[in-house]
Amino acid sequence: MIKLSKAPKSGLHGEITVPGDKSISHRALMFGAIATGETRIDNFLMSDDVMRTMTVFRELGVAINQVGSQIKVIGKGLDSFTKPKHALNMGNSGTSTRLLMGLLSKQPFDLSFFGDESLSSRPLRRVAEPLSLMNAQFDLTADNFLPGTIRANNRLQGMTYEMPVASAQVKSAILLAGIQAEGETIIIEKVTSRDHTERMLRQFGGIITTNNGVITIQQQPQLRGQHVLVPSDISSAAFFMVAGLITPNSEITLKKVGVNPTRVGVIKLLERMGANIKQEPIFSDGEALADIVIKSQSLHGINIMADDIPSAVDELPILALAATQALGDTVISGAAELRVKETDRIATVISELTKLGADIEEKQDGMIIHGGTPLHVMQDSVLLDSHGDHRIGMMNAVAALITEGNVILTGEDAMSVSYPGFLADLTAIMREKL
Numbered sequence: 001m002i003k004l005s006k007a008p009k010s011g012l013h014g015e016i017t018v019p020g021d022k023s024i025s026h027r028a029l030m031f032g033a034i035a036t037g038e039t040r041i042d043n044f045l046m047s048d049d050v051m052r053t054m055t056v057f058r059e060l061g062v063a064i065n066q067v068g069s070q071i072k073v074i075g076k077g078l079d080s081f082t083k084p085k086h087a088l089n090m091g092n093s094g095t096s097t098r099l100l101m102g103l104l105s106k107q108p109f110d111l112s113f114f115g116d117e118s119l120s121s122r123p124l125r126r127v128a129e130p131l132s133l134m135n136a137q138f139d140l141t142a143d144n145f146l147p148g149t150i151r152a153n154n155r156l157q158g159m160t161y162e163m164p165v166a167s168a169q170v171k172s173a174i175l176l177a178g179i180q181a182e183g184e185t186i187i188i189e190k191v192t193s194r195d196h197t198e199r200m201l202r203q204f205g206g207i208i209t210t211n212n213g214v215i216t217i218q219q220q221p222q223l224r225g226q227h228v229l230v231p232s233d234i235s236s237a238a239f240f241m242v243a244g245l246i247t248p249n250s251e252i253t254l255k256k257v258g259v260n261p262t263r264v265g266v267i268k269l270l271e272r273m274g275a276n277i278k279q280e281p282i283f284s285d286g287e288a289l290a291d292i293v294i295k296s297q298s299l300h301g302i303n304i305m306a307d308d309i310p311s312a313v314d315e316l317p318i319l320a321l322a323a324t325q326a327l328g329d330t331v332i333s334g335a336a337e338l339r340v341k342e343t344d345r346i347a348t349v350i351s352e353l354t355k356l357g358a359d360i361e362e363k364q365d366g367m368i369i370h371g372g373t374p375l376h377v378m379q380d381s382v383l384l385d386s387h388g389d390h391r392i393g394m395m396n397a398v399a400a401l402i403t404e405g406n407v408i409l410t411g412e413d414a415m416s417v418s419y420p421g422f423l424a425d426l427t428a429i430m431r432e433k434l
């Protein structure tokens with residue numbers, strides 16, 4: 001438990017380089033492991049979730065070393081893995097689980113895997129079903145949850161698949177199976193989800209075409225190890241964007257943030273709410289990068305619809321907090337996916353923010369946030385719980401910055417899933433300006 005005080009009257013000030021992108025760090029390890037030769041990864045995210053993927057590959061016999069701040073993966077190709085001694089522990093990581101179900105669906109041995117309580121109640125049918133159409137075989141619980149086994153298999157078959165949910169995890173699992181499958185694999189996406197897998201496959205020498213939501217791949221020639229520079233994670237930066245906007249008298253610069261067009265929903269939605277967010281592009285030959293400058297400003301409510309969700313799916317909890325401070329109502333619709341994240345984020349956002357006097361109505365597929373409510377503690381102190389969800393824990397901490405009264409955070413350890421140093425970075429910009 002930790003007590004967090006309100007931000008000083010002089011606001012939040014400073015420059016922050018948030019840690020590396022979680023999605024890209026997972027994928028850099030995966031492509032490094034299945035390529036041949038050395039992959040060097042800079043600004044790699046050392047967080048609980050990504051360490052799950054790293055441990056899996058070590059258990060599969062892949063050499064992964066840390067040299068200074070750089071990770072080196074010595075890949076030997078998809079046929080080089082050795083049977084692990086233990087069942088694979090996926091912890092809290094949905095990305096490790098779903099992507100690896102595709103990537104490891106054509107190995108000559110069974111692979112058992114399990115996760116923590118939250119992960120064991122997150123849906124896997126969405127990946128097991130399309131991968132089974134490609135001839136992959138899984139044993140999962142009767143409800144398609146973990147624990148489970150990826151069955152030994154020596155043949156995958158390409159297919160054409162129209163995505164029923166907008167999910168980069170599902171898309172990536174199919175792509176990672178598709179690169180090993182006979183024939184063509186075609187994926188049709190109605191709304192584009194994050195495209196890091198497609199970009200990284202290309203960077204590693206793979207062949208992939210994307211055209212108006214139709215992605216086509218074949219069995220790939222051998223991929224080659226690469227240098228990957230991981231951008232700072234926009235999903236982590238989002239907490240500081242909102243903190244800077246809603247805490248009076250603030251100015252924060254976020255350095256080298258990844259601004260891939262499929263991830264910048266949070267910036268676009270905040271701009272629709274009236275925010276003026278300055279982006280200074282930085283040259284990069286990989287994923288797009290920019291420094292982002294945020295100053296406190298007033299916001300107004302907006303409608304957030306289904307098409308807006310995929311590019312901002314992880315940022316909706318912190319956007320909900322921003323909406324409590326905006327003028328008027330913000331209506332979030334088409335966001336039922338929030339119910340199957342690390343927690344049911346519609347329920348956990350509402351349970352925590354209403355403890356501070358926020359006025360939020362629950363909808364099956366989102367919420368209606370009646371804005372303009374100053375946050376306050378009704379009794380001596382209030383306990384905000386992360387419910388074991390990293391993004392709820394960080395939202396709680398940002399809420400504390402603008403709350404009158406004693407706020408105590410519990411379950412703050414969960415933040416290490418994506419941002420181990422979050423509280424230290426937050427308190428560093430809270431120091432009184434001299």
Ligand code: S3P
Pocket residue numbers: 022023024095166167168169170172193194313314337
């Ligand atoms: C991720 C995709 C998103 C996101 C998750 C990471 C990825 O999930 O919520 O944190 O790395 O592909 P969905 O694609 O299932 O929405």
